Amino acid sequence: MSLIRQLSTAAADFQTEFERLRHWSAETDAAIEGRVAEILADVRQRGDAAVLDYTARFDRLTVDGMAALEITQADLQEALAAIPAAQREALQAAAKRVRAYHERQLEASGRSWSYRDEDGTLLGQKVTPLDRVGIYVPGGKAAYPSSVLMNAIPAHVAGVQEIIMVVPTPDGVRNPLVLAAAAVAGVHRAFTIGGAQAVAALAYGTATIPRVDKITGPGNAYVASAKKHVFGQVGIDMIAGPSEILVIADGTTPPDWVAMDLFSQAEHDELAQSILLSPDASFLAAVHASMERLLPTLPREAIVRASLQGRGALIHTRSMEEACEISNSIAPEHLEISAAEPARWEPLLRHAGAIFMGAYTSESLGDYCAGPNHVLPTASTARFSSPLGVYDFQKRSSLIEVSEQGAQVLGGIASTLAHGEGLQAHARAAELRLK
Template sequence: MTVSTAIARLNAADPDFARHLDHLLSWESVSDEAVNQRVLDIIKAVRERGDAALVEFTQRFDGVEASCIDDLILGRERLELALTRITDEQRAALEKAADRVRMYHERQKQDSWQYTEADGTVLGQKVTPLDRAGLYVPGGKASYPSSVLMNAIPAKVAGVTEVVMVVPTPRGEVNELVLAAACIAGVDRVFTVGGAQAVAALAYGTESVPQVDKIVGPGNIYVATAKRHVFGQVGIDMIAGPSEILVVCDGQTDPDWIAMDLFSQAEHDEDAQAILVSPDADFLDRVAASISKLLPTMERAEIIEKSVNGRGALIQVRDMQQAIEVANRIAPEHLELSVADPQAWLPYIRHAGAIFMGRHTSEALGDYCAGPNHVLPTSGTARFSSPLGVYDFQKRSSIIYCSEQGASELGRTASVLARGESLTAHARSAEYRILSQEKGN
């Protein structure tokens, strides 16, 4: 196999740098009309025919011999069996990762709160977990037990009563690591269905698949399109784009380390994006040489090659300050600050899904076992979005209790504003509660 790299080189000093950067970053998850219509047809069929449609689509798309929905349900005992089928080393790694993820997310839990004003009025917020969450897990070759941990554990920490997992098993291929992860993470029910049909089942419910309140987890274009269509019927986590990494380096890290960090995201798929920003031109040359040297040694060399050549870049900047400016402009999913004193630059980072601090902190640690969630905003959405967390599985309800005196006082203010909006019923509703002595003032 012959692989070669021709990774783009950009310089922030060039007058057309902004245009080139915009072109490099451009990516749209656009479903063509055929995909969109197919998804709509699948959703309609599942809503109308429930379990029967799920069985039919699973037979057709996944090549699974299933005669009824019972053939597509895995009980808790099957998940526990998976724990015995993986190696002791794999089980220990899953359990350690799960413990770290759980410990981190425990700190995100929000509690209800209230305060009482002088007149007895009580205001506050009630925090309540979702009743049921749905977790989509890719199947077949794209099997990620780490994704099970990252999605299910925050839901359980939040107090979600039931976590329902859907995972396709193409041609009957069952990934024992995924099922073991589901067992460790506390997943309650598993259905071996996938695609748009699984999303539709979670959103609307069938005779066997319970309707959920929110759907989380990654998937292909059909899954992403289905999530778009059912949003509003249920909540969703996000519509994720390709994985991406941005490394900001002062030129002092081993170039082989940096090259491999770039590969760690490029190997996901051809559309993944890996970018290095540095003020040291010689260092960029050394990393380019490392990329060429190490690429032939990679199992997924062809995917990495297409990703690096198609969407990757080595960007030279004036200094570290400009490197941070470029990082904020890109708003990456993963940001590595591979510098001598990352803490000094942290206050200047405004937009990033996750920030990996220092030369020894590879992004891969965050994918598996560091503790923070690896479900992160992509495609620049870190400008306004956050990592998946416990808060995504909790709702907040406002609490308002007015004493007689408080209702009277607030009623006067509400009356003025409501009449200013010509909403007379609003005004009179508030005015009924104004105490008589205040009405006369």
Template sequence: MTVSIKRLNASQADFISQLATLLAWDDSVDHQVNESVRHILHQVKTRGDQAVLEFTEKFDRLTASSVAELEMSQSRLQQALEAIPQNQRVALQQAANRVRDYHERQEQKSWQYQDEDGTVLGQKVTPLDRAGLYVPGGKAAYPSSVLMNAIPAKVAGVGEVIMVVPTPDGVVNDLVLAAAAIAGVDRVFTVGGAQAVGALAYGTETIPAVDKIVGPGNIYVATAKREVFGTVGIDMIAGPSEILVICDGKTNPDWIAMDLFSQAEHDEQAQSILISPDAEFLDAVEASINKLLPTMERADIIRTSMTDRAALIHVADLNEAAKVSNRIAPEHLELSVESPEALLEEIRHAGAIFMGRYTAEALGDYCAGPNHVLPTSGTARFSSPLGVYDFQKRSSIIGFSAKGADRMGRVASVLARGEGLTAHARSAEYRIKSDE
């Protein structure tokens, strides 16, 4: 069955409205999901371990007499690391080393300076005490997600990283546990769903409350993270995965088709877009899509994604391609062109930018080094990839000298009285020297 991909042309009068329709994604949550998640969170908040046990038995068909039974020991994580095939162990370690090396360069240090009055000003950077990492379990096992979320937290100096991962019917994924061992995860609980998010947010008798929850999950997990935000921090509410490729028409069309597939295979809502000034190349890539699709294991998911949400966009030149890309603000952006550095100058909004024909987005998902947790649904306009900075917080440091308190107290006094806040003004005025 031939896949017909939507075609857009940037020169058309209604292009902007067509593009808006293409990008539209309904992130509103079903009322029933909302009610279910709120019920689960309330139960976990008020009944702790007992509620976690009941929901784990209900949703994951896993029975335990205590939540302590659902914790994986460090020796079990090491056992998983030793049990996986050597090529997987080596690949995990290589990926972890690159992710750690990249993120160590993101560390922010505390700083101070002194002004002319001897007043000390600065910023103290401190890590979070405890972070919670949600990892999908069952059929959807993502060891790469463990590395990308846990390693930045450990580099930041987070005191304790708590991982939760569902194990439906007791099925444990050794690759995920091995990744946790390599990444230095401190504690692992085989709990999932909204109940795991609730346990991390509120704490139970056994599972400690965390300061921030990161990591992907299904609609129940995403909804639960949205609900508990404010009690704890969260990384983001992620939408479907996206890839946008800008190509000058000189890359092998099979390569580009497979790059588009690499995101389309995530789920039916994933979005794959190709922009090129070469109309014949768009035809060639569409032909490659139809040639290669029958060879794919997840062909049905890819077909739906490509039919419903993909697009081939014709533009006048690469400059216009960059403008269209900036309007989309994609999660993943491939610059498959002769001079990616020149085009990079025109790019303002993207989660991750993949430079040149040989830089497949898939490398970024696993082992390039930069984080694969990226802003989706146009939020790259104001958001950044997950990083060490997400696990650190900043406190302002202010230490006035007597001279500084006198000089700036006069300023504060005027402004405070202008706002009608007399106690503020008098507090500052107590430190002002008499003009007598």
């Protein structure tokens, strides 16, 4: 079986093959949906007792009470001190860059504002942080300290008062790098629970785990389903699908670099998607050769191979402009412009979670330490969604203070429209203030 499908936009069947490539359903298996609904209802009714039962069943971690599942601040600081110096310095350097980026974001889009119009009426917007948020950190196939930084730091910058972290620890094994990241990012409380039961505890609250206002962070199908079910009780960031990367290349980047960039997302899981678009047929062939040669060197070769064969593609386009059009139709999570003049093509690109410009900007730098958030919209939702940011941990209230003079103008307008809608009390409330 070929390592990765190879398509051409000039082929008669391209559109059919392209649509087959793009297909991914966000619908969760009915059995998972049903099981998640049962878990949520049970945790809502029995609270801590249910959380303890599910933690024993799914994570093989049996304890006497919830206190044993809480990770203390002392535990976090101990983990930070115990990890190798290189890891500690890398965490701190990454956190510094992530914090600096989100502080700029706060200045640009996260401040309250107001103005007075010509009659003295004050209009504006009050921006306030959420009181308490929960961040879910996966703990199954791999550990993700970077996710701790990317979720907790913007919440801190936004001014959230309390950040609660949940992370599954199968068999009671705690990942020290995740705990160290929580210390660096300023997580306030942390619990060794995961799955739908952790989402339920955060959404509904228990005797031990306080109810939060919003839940962010990635997870498996059970976590995604649970987040979907509790939305409305709490806010959520997004329902994330498999990871994606799309590379637009003009043929000037070393093929090995591009091949490894494609691998970097394929290694997440078998459903991840890696696509390369280029008008240079010889470059596509060179990248394919690099992939064949480099793949056996990867520890996660089997996962990468399954991902590439199932959802990957090398696509020969008629031009770079056409490559940009195709990219916009896909709206990828990660988009690399691997070209000599990335600024030439960036204006043509409208839909992407994050855009990585130039040959030296590997997507993996964005995952860990560039600064912008790595929690990004997937499955074409970048058409209408944005990366996780400071704004996700804030809410906005409109400010209106109408002056006496302003009430004379606005009252007449409101009265006319209210009568038109048949809402007489609305109209009279405005009319009573008219001189």
